[in-house]
Amino acid sequence: MNFDTYQVDDQIKKRLYKAMLKPRLIEEKMLILLRQGKISKWFSGIGQEAISVGVTSALNDDEYILPMHRNLGVFTTREIPLYRLFSQWQGKENGFTNGRDRSFHFGTQDYNIVGMISHLGPQLGVADGIALAHLLRKEPKVTAVFTGEGGTSEGDFHEALNVAAVWNLPVLFCIENNGYGLSTPVNEQFKCEHIADKGVGYGMESHIIDGNNVLEVYSKVDELCNDIRKNPRPVLLEFKTFRMRGHEEASGTKYVPKELMDEWGRKDPLDNFYNYLLESKLMNKEEEAGLRQEIMQEIEDHLQHASNAPNISFDQSKELGDVYKSYDFKEIKAVDDKTNIRLVDAISDGLKAAMEKFDNLVIMGQDVAEYGGVFKVTDGFVELFGKERVRNTPICESAIVSAAMGLSINGMKAVMEMQFADFASTGFNPIVNYLAKTHYRWGEKADVVIRMPCGGGVAAGPFHSQTNEAWFTKTPGLKVVYPAFPSDAKGLLATAIEDPNPVLFFEHKALYRSVYEEVPVNAYNIPFGKANLLKEGNDITVVSYGAGVHWALETLKKHSNIKADLLDLRTLQPLDMESIYRSVQKTGKLIILQEDSLFGGIASDISALVTENCFKFLDGPIKRIASLETPIPFNSELERHYLPKERFESELLDLVAF
Numbered sequence: 305m306n307f308d309t310y311q312v313d314d315q316i317k318k319r320l321y322k323a324m325l326k327p328r329l330i331e332e333k334m335l336i337l338l339r340q341g342k343i344s345k346w347f348s349g350i351g352q353e354a355i356s357v358g359v360t361s362a363l364n365d366d367e368y369i370l371p372m373h374r375n376l377g378v379f380t381t382r383e384i385p386l387y388r389l390f391s392q393w394q395g396k397e398n399g400f401t402n403g404r405d406r407s408f409h410f411g412t413q414d415y416n417i418v419g420m421i422s423h424l425g426p427q428l429g430v431a432d433g434i435a436l437a438h439l440l441r442k443e444p445k446v447t448a449v450f451t452g453e454g455g456t457s458e459g460d461f462h463e464a465l466n467v468a469a470v471w472n473l474p475v476l477f478c479i480e481n482n483g484y485g486l487s488t489p490v491n492e493q494f495k496c497e498h499i500a501d502k503g504v505g506y507g508m509e510s511h512i513i514d515g516n517n518v519l520e521v522y523s524k525v526d527e528l529c530n531d532i533r534k535n536p537r538p539v540l541l542e543f544k545t546f547r548m549r550g551h552e553e554a555s556g557t558k559y560v561p562k563e564l565m566d567e568w569g570r571k572d573p574l575d576n577f578y579n580y581l582l583e584s585k586l587m588n589k590e591e592e593a594g595l596r597q598e599i600m601q602e603i604e605d606h607l608q609h610a611s612n613a614p615n616i617s618f619d620q621s622k623e624l625g626d627v628y629k630s631y632d633f634k635e636i637k638a639v640d641d642k643t644n645i646r647l648v649d650a651i652s653d654g655l656k657a658a659m660e661k662f663d664n665l666v667i668m669g670q671d672v673a674e675y676g677g678v679f680k681v682t683d684g685f686v687e688l689f690g691k692e693r694v695r696n697t698p699i700c701e702s703a704i705v706s707a708a709m710g711l712s713i714n715g716m717k718a719v720m721e722m723q724f725a726d727f728a729s730t731g732f733n734p735i736v737n738y739l740a741k742t743h744y745r746w747g748e749k750a751d752v753v754i755r756m757p758c759g760g761g762v763a764a765g766p767f768h769s770q771t772n773e774a775w776f777t778k779t780p781g782l783k784v785v786y787p788a789f790p791s792d793a794k795g796l797l798a799t800a801i802e803d804p805n806p807v808l809f810f811e812h813k814a815l816y817r818s819v820y821e822e823v824p825v826n827a828y829n830i831p832f833g834k835a836n837l838l839k840e841g842n843d844i845t846v847v848s849y850g851a852g853v854h855w856a857l858e859t860l861k862k863h864s865n866i867k868a869d870l871l872d873l874r875t876l877q878p879l880d881m882e883s884i885y886r887s888v889q890k891t892g893k894l895i896i897l898q899e900d901s902l903f904g905g906i907a908s909d910i911s912a913l914v915t916e917n918c919f920k921f922l923d924g925p926i927k928r929i930a931s932l933e934t935p936i937p938f939n940s941e942l943e944r945h946y947l948p949k950e951r952f953e954s955e956l957l958d959l960v961a962f
Contacts, residue, residue: 321587328350328353331350351568351573352546354577356371356374358519362522365382366416368431369448370430382415384412387606400412411746413748425451425455426460426702428706429710430706432475432703433707437710440666445533449475451477451480456479460703460733466506467707468506473536474532484551511524517573546568629743639826641825647790648681654793654827655667658719658798667694668697669721672695673695673696675696678723678757701728705734708739719753735779736776756810758811758850759851761814763938763939769936771850782805783807786810788852790819791821792872794828795829802829834880835880836874847907859956894910894914895952895955896927897929
């Protein structure tokens with residue numbers, strides 16, 4: 305291993321050695337604690353310290369770094385107090401997740417570190433968003449993100465690199481090629497000779513680096529960072545290395561040939577660099593022994609600190625309270641000056657007002673710029689706000705959801721247009737596993753709104769007509785909004801963008817240009833979790849949302865003898881059950897109409913909650929009316945029978961007569 309060719313200051317060399325020694329000694333101690341049952345799991349980075357330490361040392365402390373399982377050296381090089389790391393691994397309160405997540409599944413804004421989730425891919429897109437925020441603010445900063453050779457097989461890898469290349473984002477994609485994805489060797493992971501070869505396909509600069517040579521890592525990354533800060537662009541780095549332990553300790557290494565293990569053992573980054581320092585007379589054995597003793601004492605002291613910390617006790621109100629970031633909602637009233645506009649116009653107006661109010665708000669989505677989006681909601685926005693803030697994206701829903709999260713982490717707001725709500729399936733992972741869980745896990749907001757054009761009645765078939773709100777209403781950490789009228793859409797969209805939590809904002813396509821209303825011209829907002837009582841009566845309670853509200857209004861108009869309470873839910877998470885309870889206690893009968901198919905929908909939960917809380921007030925069975933248990937068909941006649949509008953009428957009459 306050649307160290308002499310790199311022009312690195314002697315003091316930096318000694319600092320790099322200490323920075324590698326610390327995670328090695330911590331790991332050796334953790335393996336003992338693991339065997340003693342004092343920590344639950346361990347993903348070892350022994351043999352890979354040079355990468356974490358070299359990359360982190362080359363970055364400025366105020367630049368974000370997104371590490372993975374085997375990057376303990378990132379955390380120690382950023383000088384996070386060890387007792388906090390030890391508390392994290394023991395599930396103590398002094399950690400970073402209040403015992404809610406383990407190992408390196410956390411982030412900390414204090415140290416500009418954003419930890420991973422087990423679904424590896426979104427990490428790369430999050431780095432894109434962080435870097436985009438720097439680029440938009442014209443800040444000369446680099447973002448570094450790690451993944452392993454196995455992670456490069458995920459679609460998120462392709463999406464994130466493609467977005468970074470198209471947008472010239474200052475991201476270092478650091479791939480630790482340690483030869484195995486758990487037990488699967490690289491020849492079963494990808495066909496090209498080197499992961500760095502993939503950079504060509506993205507028009508991206510790429511480099512192969514000896515990941516066990518800390519001077520090569522540090523020198524190359526330092527050189528690249530200095531250049532990228534002046535000339536923003538993404539760079540793919542493949543670090544050739546090896547892990548000397550299993551994927552995690554329970555996995556073992558029996559699948560690795562002994563000769564290969566011995567070969568890489570001779571390339572140990574710490575031992576080789578230590579021998580170089582001795583030979584160069586930059587360090588002697590006594591100095592190294594003293595350094596080792598100093599670190600070991602620090603480890604013992606901080607372990608004692610962590611062990612003495614009290615165990616976490618369950619507090620239900622705290623657990624529930626930390627799912628969402630709290631914020632001070634300040635209601636802005638609508639004025640009397642109104643104009644008659646369509647639902648699509650009201651959404652556009654609300655979005656425009658938010659762009660004017662928040663200069664850190666970015667809109668992203670397919671065809672949202674000059675084309676104005678497929679439904680023309682953002683038509684003219686480029687002229688008003690510029691292409692930097694109104695951004696066309698490649699067709700890559702997962703990476704853009706993740707990038708929206710990255711924008712939020714780096715102090716911005718994001719609205720993503722999911723071209724059709726159906727396409728959320730290809731961005732599902734970062735929505736339900738990253739956006740939804742981040743605040744509960746480590747207290748970081750997800751200031752993201754995803755607009756979801758949805759619904760049937762437009763003969764668009766199974767892939768452009770779903771109303772899939774139930775995918776998200778059951779996921780703690782997400783808010784779900786579903787307006788039926790233009791005035792509600794404008795006010796609720798304002799609230800969604802103000803709210804620092806992730807919001808799925810459903811917009812029914814069939815209502816876009818068919819529903820008009822007098823809408824206040826000013827910018828106003830409407831609080832979440834407040835249903836709207838559209839009609840009042842004592843015969844029956846009708847609950848619906850979206851297009852179902854209009855079907856219910858038509859039916860009640862047709863049967864004017866039925867005096868019903870009609871509740872438009874408007875938001876599904878949070879859900880205004882108190883208004884439903886009050887109405888049911890008055891009328892004694894409840895019918896719930898949803899466009900979604902029946903099983904597992906919002907109507908099922910409303911029915912269950914009313915049964916549990918208002919059973920003694922009921923004078924008849926609760927009825928749930930929904931679409932058929934099939935995918936939504938294209939043919940208009942088939943679609944008419946699929947949708948529940950006509951069935952609602954007969955079921956309503958039956959329940960009133962019960």
